Amino acid sequence: MQTILYARVSTTDQTIAHQRTQAEAAGFKVDEVVSDEGVSGFTTTLKDRPQGRRLFDMLRRGDTLVVRWVDRLGRNYADVCDTIREMMRWGVIVRTVINNLTFDGVTKDPMQQAVRDALIGFMAATAQAQAEATKEAQRGGIDHARGREEAYRGRKPSFRRDQFDDVRGALGQGTGVSEVATATGLSRQTIYRIRDNPAEAEAALARWA
Template structure:
């Protein structure tokens, strides 16, 4: 989520680093009071609030927050799942914050990247995420190999079969772009787009089971 920095207009902005909060609720019907109270108690000078599902890429207030952050600031969330769409997405955001000299604090999880313990936790998270991705890639490849060995009878082979579809939805749930997914699967970007269009036509949310390990096993 790399953005160009916006012109600063708030003359009352704290010097030496500010605490900026991010609050997210899934729908407009949910109440933000719990998160806002916690962020205020944590000393946040300003809070940005989105009303959107965690899976949605379009979170305008998060975009504004990232454009507003300066080196020395701290991004504060009530819980880590309020920030990232997935573990991989969260790690990506943390790495970007670190590269910009911005710390992350999670009130409920009691994690601060400014401490050695907080940094260690995210190193462990990154290792687990990479392990999970490699394991799923191996399972998917094994399923595709088994399917080819069994052979297919009649009809044109589909560019995206059940095993590939499961893997595509998983990668999408981890925050990958369609172009990156196409490179990972070995198909064209148009093929990935057609696959998602088919899901949409059938009223199927690609993120409904994207994090369920069961859908990633080779089809039997």
């Protein structure tokens, strides 16, 4: 029987070594570490990861699988639940470093099984909810940054530098607004803005260069 630590990191601010240190500090005697680096637990199931597949090949009845928390197995509710239940059917004990939880298939009492399965489901759902909240926050941060950029730089010009030069040249030769709009593919409103305030139009191009 062996104790295997499965570690997964998806960002550069996480490390495999830290997860092993945490496990050993909690009293686990780790025989081997299996790890996936730079892999999302939200978009990939455990069996889809290179070392995740290896983990399924290695584990045998009586072995203990240690994870920092269930989110290392994954951040997909169905995948995490299925993984832990499959391990228990094999006779593998799943333990977490955080909260020191143990999941096994030893108990035959239906009430204890119900409590155990409910806890697995709750933890798996929490892992997915945290991943979704993080992604939503990231999207919000990106949108906010874009909004700040647009507020600082103003509205992006609807014309290019070459079009601006063509408009200025044509207007300078006395060409009418409608004719210039047709020739450059710009709207009449845009031609009027360039004609009436060429300095601001040119400044906008400079800000968005």
